[in-house]
Amino acid sequence: xxAARRGFFRVLEPQTEIFQIEPAVLGTxxxxxxxxGQCFSTNFTVRVxxxxxxxxxxxxxxxxxxTLAPGALGEGFHDVEILxxxxxxxxxxxxxxxSTQPNPLGEGSGSFARLLEVPEEPFxxxxxxxxxxxxxxxxxxxxxxxxxPHHALRRSHP
Numbered sequence: 281x282x283a284a285r286r287g288f289f290r291v292l293e294p295q296t297e298i299f300q301i302e303p304a305v306l307g308t309x310x311x312x313x314x315x316x317g318q319c320f321s322t323n324f325t326v327r328v329x330x331x332x333x334x335x336x337x338x339x340x341x342x343x344x345x346x347t348l349a350p351g352a353l354g355e356g357f358h359d360v361e362i363l364x365x366x367x368x369x370x371x372x373x374x375x376x377x378x379s380t381q382p383n384p385l386g387e388g389s390g391s392f393a394r395l396l397e398v399p400e401e402p403f404x405x406x407x408x409x410x411x412x413x414x415x416x417x418x419x420x421x422x423x424x425x426x427x428x429p430h431h432a433l434r435r436s437h438p
Contacts, residue, residue, distance in 0.1 A: 329358035
């Protein structure tokens, strides 16, 4: 007989995290940027490439937007940080960039072009499989696939 092993799991509270920045590329003419994540406090600020901005609320705690004026940031990749006072709560390292093209997403697309794309599949979403002949598969559990969140697949920076 084998002895039962006892194990303990430590479940951490959800942390402030930036999931997505849309559009990820903005032109030199500036525009509105949407920020999606979790556990954003009610009184935070956003720092983009050293520029501190107050966000507009789209969905409290998870969806916000901010506007960049034309020429506010130089060309290149920029960090996006969620701040509580001077404390950094979340960091999206080099996930936002400014292009020298005034409208990098194409003529007339504006900052809404990326929002019109098909959204990503949420992790652990049901997967459509091949159709079963009538009567088969009844009473069986449906398959679920586990897809890790995209932030878990990022390469870490040295």
